[in-house]
Amino acid sequence: MKKVLVAYASRTGKTQKMAEFIAEGVRMLGHTADVKKISEFKKPEELNQYDAYVFGCPTYHRDMTAGMKTFLFLAENLNLTGKMGGAFGSYTHSGESAPMIYDTMEFVYKMDMTDLGALSLKEAAIETSDGMKACQDYGKAVGSKLPS
Template structure:
């Protein structure tokens, strides 16, 4: 059964809401295993056996939230070539978090779906619907 690992770092819960919506969308597709974890609980093995890795991180001071750095350093040591990668996150002003995640996943040799998805501040209903649709699309893509 194809597996999607959704790992996120969220300081104020905004990116967490997006992660939950992506997971709900993916779970609505039969035949796909979905793992959702906060970066503090995630382990490299969570993504090693995944077919798609969806990473979420907010932007803080024009950079990706620092709590994602140790996990990305662990991923750098793994063979992730060919896995599907997707990035998402919320931001208040500048939004660099998602492009940074995309660049890192590309450096791991992943097949990254661009441009990722973002929300300004608290995700709106439309933002969350877009996240749900993203989860469905990734799950359906793994089945086809």
């Protein structure tokens, strides 16, 4: 059993819902998933104990949130090379945040990112059965590349 961190920022709860569904998908494969707000992390060491990382935040002003930028600098201090990763975010019309986070994880941290790419969902779709399934499938895709 491996341990996955699903860390998110969310102002109105949509990206938080995505995080919870993604964690469900991870758990369906028998792994452990912690769902935590990025603001809970103050030191890089607190991020150390995981086998895979899925980070998410919504898009505001065609950008990721300021908190996520700070969090990504914090995570830079870990050696995440080769670790399994994914990125997600809720949006209404442009949805830049998830691909931006995904790019940082892939090209800066050199993580082994899921082949599904970033998971961007329009907020109206998240709490539909298709939206929930897309998130769960994303969690499964991350979990399925982890040795049990």
